[in-house]
Amino acid sequence: MMRTTRRAVLLGAAGTLAAPALIRAQGAQPIRIGEVNSYTALPAFTLPYRNGWQLRVEQINAAGGVLGRPLEVIWRDDAGRPQDAVRLAGELLDNERVDLLAGTFFSHVGLAVADFALQRRRLFVASEPLTDQLVWEKGNRYTFRLRPSTYMQAAMLVEEAAKLPAKRWVTVAPNYEYGQSAVKWFKQLLSAKRPDVQFVAEQWPALGRIDAGATVAALERERPEAIYNVTFGPDLTNFVRQGNTRGLFEGRSVVSLLTGEPEYLDPLADETPQGWIVTGYPWDQVETAEHVAFRRAYQAKYNDYPRLGTVVGYDTITAIAECIRRAGSTETEKMVEAMRGLPFSSPFGPCTFRALDHQSTLGAFVGRTALKGGKGTMVDWRYADGAKYLPPDDEVRKMRPQSG
Numbered sequence: 001m002m003r004t005t006r007r008a009v010l011l012g013a014a015g016t017l018a019a020p021a022l023i024r025a026q027g028a029q030p031i032r033i034g035e036v037n038s039y040t041a042l043p044a045f046t047l048p049y050r051n052g053w054q055l056r057v058e059q060i061n062a063a064g065g066v067l068g069r070p071l072e073v074i075w076r077d078d079a080g081r082p083q084d085a086v087r088l089a090g091e092l093l094d095n096e097r098v099d100l101l102a103g104t105f106f107s108h109v110g111l112a113v114a115d116f117a118l119q120r121r122r123l124f125v126a127s128e129p130l131t132d133q134l135v136w137e138k139g140n141r142y143t144f145r146l147r148p149s150t151y152m153q154a155a156m157l158v159e160e161a162a163k164l165p166a167k168r169w170v171t172v173a174p175n176y177e178y179g180q181s182a183v184k185w186f187k188q189l190l191s192a193k194r195p196d197v198q199f200v201a202e203q204w205p206a207l208g209r210i211d212a213g214a215t216v217a218a219l220e221r222e223r224p225e226a227i228y229n230v231t232f233g234p235d236l237t238n239f240v241r242q243g244n245t246r247g248l249f250e251g252r253s254v255v256s257l258l259t260g261e262p263e264y265l266d267p268l269a270d271e272t273p274q275g276w277i278v279t280g281y282p283w284d285q286v287e288t289a290e291h292v293a294f295r296r297a298y299q300a301k302y303n304d305y306p307r308l309g310t311v312v313g314y315d316t317i318t319a320i321a322e323c324i325r326r327a328g329s330t331e332t333e334k335m336v337e338a339m340r341g342l343p344f345s346s347p348f349g350p351c352t353f354r355a356l357d358h359q360s361t362l363g364a365f366v367g368r369t370a371l372k373g374g375k376g377t378m379v380d381w382r383y384a385d386g387a388k389y390l391p392p393d394d395e396v397r398k399m400r401p402q403s404g
Contacts, residue, residue, distance in 0.1 A: 041080030052313030272376030
């Protein structure tokens with residue numbers, strides 16, 4: 001752990017080498033962003049994410065920074081542990097004197113940092129954690145979330161799942177807050193649209209430790225007509241491999257959260273199951289002007305293609321920069337007020353942080369998996385605007401005890 005921490009500090013400094021020259025040129029102190037994430041716990045997502053925020057920091061600084069000051073990101077690796085994330089967030093505030101906090105990936109980590117931000121009364125822009133509690137039941141004045149939540153992405157998938165003839169469903173999800181929330185909302189929303197469906201079994205493997213053979217066998221015993229999958233990363237790869245081997249997916253519909261993201265689709269390679277309904281990111285097929293410019297800039301810098309994490313990292317810095325411009329200050333309460341209703345531009349199009357619950361309206365792509373050239377891809381996709389997949393305001397107010 002000590003070696004990892006030292007390496008993180010060194011690499012974090014290397015990621016901000018452009019800042020000192022800008023400071024000298026502009027005669028201004030940098031705006032310091034304290035970023036905490038699970039870099040060693042889930043590198044497939046977080047390393048492209050880091051590339052994304054580094055690219056955006058360089059672009060903004062090259063254009064003169066924000067309020068005439070360069071941005072500087074001081075990042076730390078929480079290794080997927082909430083207690084480490086809170087400790088590191090405290091060190092960033094107290095030792096590094098950062099102006100705000102950002103980042104986190106896992107839902108339980110994001111919730112821990114959000115509670116810490118509330119205690120310290122400091123702005124926290126949560127990039128990735130998908131749990132709805134972050135902005136609803138445990139929402140607070142100082143926390144804002146970028147990515148579409150479990151509710152939003154479940155609602156996008158239910159729109160397609162409700163069209164299937166399947167009535168007998170099973171679910172499989174990692175046994176922690178994200179998985180529990182994703183299953184809860186999918187069951188509730190699909191049952192509302194299709195009262196004839198039945199959920200006959202649930203499997204809850206431990207995150208990162210799925211016994212894929214046993215899980216697949218348990219699901220098969222229930223003779224389902226359709227499967228809702230929430231596993232991701234190595235768990236997904238193992239689940240798909242065992243499911244393919246044992247014929248679990250044959251003649252059955254599968255609806256799968258996140259599986260169309262390149263981070264999780266690429267490792268499946270020629271094992272990619274075809275025809276799954278998924279949320280994801282068809283990076284090579286989105287031809288809007290905003291996305292083409294983003295994709296070209298990323299490819300030019302890294303000689304690689306963007307992943308979904310790249311967009312999340314890029315948008316996190318964009319939103320923070322727009323917040324500070326709007327606030328005209330890095331004073332916390334002014335930034336918090338600026339975040340409420342803040343419009344910002346993403347490679348996916350225009351978005352807003354809602355004043356009601358601090359949830360961004362960033363959307364997701366919904367489509368089906370396919371196999372082309374020995375690699376998984378998305379086909380028949382559409383972009384689902386996040387603003388259209390949120391519950392009515394009066395329901396949000398009931399779930400969110402703190403309106404600030």
